[in-house]
Amino acid sequence: MHISEGVLSGPVLASGAVLAVAGIGLGLRRMSVDNTPKTAMLSAVFFVASLIHVPFGPSNVHLILNGLSGVLLGWTVFPALAVALFLQAVMFQFGGLTVLGVNTLIMALPGMIAYHIFHLMYGIVRRPGRVFGVAVVLGAMAVLLSGLLLTAALALGGRAFLGVAAGIVAAHVPVMIADGVVTGAAVLFILKVRPDLLVPSRWEPAA
Amino acid sequence: MSGILIALRNVTFGYEAARPVLRNAALEIRPGDRAALAGRNGAGKTTLLYLLVGLLRPQAGHVEAMGRTCRHEEDFVAVRRRVALLFQNSEDQLFCPTVLEDVAFGPLNLGQPPAEARQSAMDALAQLGMSDFAERVTHHLSVGEKKLVALATILSMKPSVLLLDEPTAGLDENAVERVIALLNGLDAAWLVISQDHDFLARVTSRRLTLADGAIHERRDPRS
Amino acid sequence: MSCLAFFAGRSPVHRLDPRVRLLSALGLAVAIALSERLVTLGWALGLTTLLAAAARLGLWTLTRRLLHLNAFMLFLWMVLPWSVPGRFARTVWGLSITEEGIRLALEITVKGNAIVLLFTALVATIDPPRLGCALKRLALPDKLVHLFMLVIRYTDVIHDEYGRLRHALKARAFQPRFSSHTLRAFGYLVGLLLVRSMERAERVLAAMKCRGFDGHFHALTGFGLRPSDLVFTGMALCHVGAWAWLELS
Numbered sequence: 184m185h186i187s188e189g190v191l192s193g194p195v196l197a198s199g200a201v202l203a204v205a206g207i208g209l210g211l212r213r214m215s216v217d218n219t220p221k222t223a224m225l226s227a228v229f230f231v232a233s234l235i236h237v238p239f240g241p242s243n244v245h246l247i248l249n250g251l252s253g254v255l256l257g258w259t260v261f262p263a264l265a266v267a268l269f270l271q272a273v274m275f276q277f278g279g280l281t282v283l284g285v286n287t288l289i290m291a292l293p294g295m296i297a298y299h300i301f302h303l304m305y306g307i308v309r310r311p312g313r314v315f316g317v318a319v320v321l322g323a324m325a326v327l328l329s330g331l332l333l334t335a336a337l338a339l340g341g342r343a344f345l346g347v348a349a350g351i352v353a354a355h356v357p358v359m360i361a362d363g364v365v366t367g368a369a370v371l372f373i374l375k376v377r378p379d380l381l382v383p384s385r386w387e388p389a390a
Numbered sequence: 391m392s393g394i395l396i397a398l399r400n401v402t403f404g405y406e407a408a409r410p411v412l413r414n415a416a417l418e419i420r421p422g423d424r425a426a427l428a429g430r431n432g433a434g435k436t437t438l439l440y441l442l443v444g445l446l447r448p449q450a451g452h453v454e455a456m457g458r459t460c461r462h463e464e465d466f467v468a469v470r471r472r473v474a475l476l477f478q479n480s481e482d483q484l485f486c487p488t489v490l491e492d493v494a495f496g497p498l499n500l501g502q503p504p505a506e507a508r509q510s511a512m513d514a515l516a517q518l519g520m521s522d523f524a525e526r527v528t529h530h531l532s533v534g535e536k537k538l539v540a541l542a543t544i545l546s547m548k549p550s551v552l553l554l555d556e557p558t559a560g561l562d563e564n565a566v567e568r569v570i571a572l573l574n575g576l577d578a579a580w581l582v583i584s585q586d587h588d589f590l591a592r593v594t595s596r597r598l599t600l601a602d603g604a605i606h607e608r609r610d611p612r613s
Numbered sequence: 614m615s616c617l618a619f620f621a622g623r624s625p626v627h628r629l630d631p632r633v634r635l636l637s638a639l640g641l642a643v644a645i646a647l648s649e650r651l652v653t654l655g656w657a658l659g660l661t662t663l664l665a666a667a668a669r670l671g672l673w674t675l676t677r678r679l680l681h682l683n684a685f686m687l688f689l690w691m692v693l694p695w696s697v698p699g700r701f702a703r704t705v706w707g708l709s710i711t712e713e714g715i716r717l718a719l720e721i722t723v724k725g726n727a728i729v730l731l732f733t734a735l736v737a738t739i740d741p742p743r744l745g746c747a748l749k750r751l752a753l754p755d756k757l758v759h760l761f762m763l764v765i766r767y768t769d770v771i772h773d774e775y776g777r778l779r780h781a782l783k784a785r786a787f788q789p790r791f792s793s794h795t796l797r798a799f800g801y802l803v804g805l806l807l808v809r810s811m812e813r814a815e816r817v818l819a820a821m822k823c824r825g826f827d828g829h830f831h832a833l834t835g836f837g838l839r840p841s842d843l844v845f846t847g848m849a850l851c852h853v854g855a856w857a858w859l860e861l862s
């Protein structure tokens with residue numbers, strides 16, 4: 184999910200950039216040198232996964248998976264998604280340069296929230312079926328939150344974008360469903376195959 | 391019906407236009423055919439299998455399956471329901487967390503309800519003597535075990551034609567024997583790529599050689 | 614990846630120093646983003662079109678890339694003229710549209726296209742490894758540049774792996790639909806890509822350490838400014854100045 188070039192006002196672009204830089208900075212501080220390859224690899228996977236489209240009616244929807252990236256990356260989701268979004272802009276002309284900060288924030292912040300909720304729940308919920316359920320909800324929630332952040336970014340410009348924003352959020356309902364189930368199944372897969380990769384202590388150095 | 395299951399008709403294909411892998415190649419597989427496909431490394435054997443199921447499309451010529459000319463994705467969707475491809479690298483074929491889910495994936499795609507798909511999967515695993523593996527995590531299996539699971543994933547679809555790319559690579563002697571016994575008990579045709587000459591002698595009766603972009607035939611490899 | 618359509622060209626723009634291109638793109642993009650007068654934006658669109666022409670971007674590829682942006686713009690045109698309050702212009706399909714609404718839609722369309730053309734002409738024409746080096750020379754944090762370099766190195770690898778898995782799904786008669794079967798299959802596919810890539814990351818790290826990696830990323834490519842780079846920078850600055858003057862006057 185991203186905002187195109189040309190839509191947002193200067194103050195919104197600037198605040199987005201400042202907040203994103205802060206998030207990226209914090210993420211980089213939390214990313215030890217040993218974690219760099221892992222973060223890069225996940226960033227690349229999410230870049231590739233965003234190319235997956237699921238048929239929906241006469242059209243199709245693209246996966247976003249910012250909730251799943253958040254769950255696996257923690258704070259490093261900021262630099263990881265910033266790099267992926269920058270590459271998307273370079274390669275596909277999606278999003279762009281001046282909106283990079285806002286777009287990073289829109290994608291990464293819900294990811295961070297999903298990360299905290301998931302690891303809070305992961306300590307309590309143990310059965311795979313329930314972990315799946317939590318992941319489905321978080322995957323869908325991250326898309327919804329991104330939609331709301333996007334709406335907020337548009338509304339903050341003070342211009343008459345509410346109609347546009349409502350349309351965008353409505354268009355993302357199928358994405359929420361798709362992202363939710365895909366996130367759930369992916370987490371279930373990792374849980375069965377390499378559960379240690381879901382545990383953040385292995386991921387982040389004591390900070 | 392012409393009695394031909396699947397065929398290549400004057401197919402030309404190359405990854406680069408200057409160096410075609412196949413030039414006007416022709417091939418026919420009829421019911422009961424048990425063919426080996428030989429050729430040097432890089433001759434294009436795997437490419438030929440990909441062309442047969444439409445994962446690659448020829449630059450000239452066409453694929454014919456069950457008496458119908460196949461040119462577009464829709465045509466090949468029907469082909470893939472009856473012509474199964476065992477990939478050279480099982481890692482590329484298996485993507486579910488557990489063995490059972492992976493083996494049931496094909497039957498579900500064929501439209502079987504979950505209970506029936508589960509049964510098809512269990513049957514296929516039993517055929518290979520792998521019933522105990524149903525609940526195992528695929529990622530943790532050995533190379534040979536993965537190969538057998540990959541074979542089960544296509545057997546569960548009960549195909550009419552098997553395209554097998556190195557089916558015995560990584561298998562121990564005992565497993566190879568099981569695969570041989572299984573194949574010889576199947577009512578299907580197959581085309582096998584393998585470097586295992588003993589295996590080929592026991593499961594094939596036709597020998598095709600791919601060289602310089604053309605397919606040559608020699609009957610009965612033992613003579 | 615085939616989507617890297619623009620950096621392989623040879624044009625005057627491709628010969629400019631990547632740092633100059635990045636900084637000019639950033640400066641001009643910010644100036645355009647902050648502009649609101651149609652005369653400035655029209656000028657900007659003209660300039661960026663010229664740059665795209667100078668970079669010899671394939672017309673067909675470029676059009677296809679702009680299609681995505683302009684599909685969104687079309688959506689804005691369908692909403693904004695009716696929803697922005699202002700002076701009544703005329704009635705279309707029984708709904709009154711306003712001058713302000715049309716002006717806003719026009720402003721955004723011109724602005725968006727100008728910035729994307731600019732970015733495509735100046736930045737998408739830098740091949741990714743050189744882009745990484747340029748980012749390093751522009752004093753971005755070492756870790757971020759290293760992250761960027763690894764991402765561009767492994768995106769292709771993972772994309773190929775994804776392609777092979779999709780092939781294998783196809784070969785087993787898989788046809789994507791909006792169904793739980795499809796979504797679960799994609800979930801497992803993503804899960805498998807994640808696990809494999811995290812295991813690959815462990816091997817990559819081990820290999821890097823074996824070759825004496827100490828956490829610092831060293832750039833091999835050096836850059837040197839040429840007269841044309843300075844001329845280009847000067848021209849970019851002049852434009853930014855002219856636009857600022859237009860906007861503020």
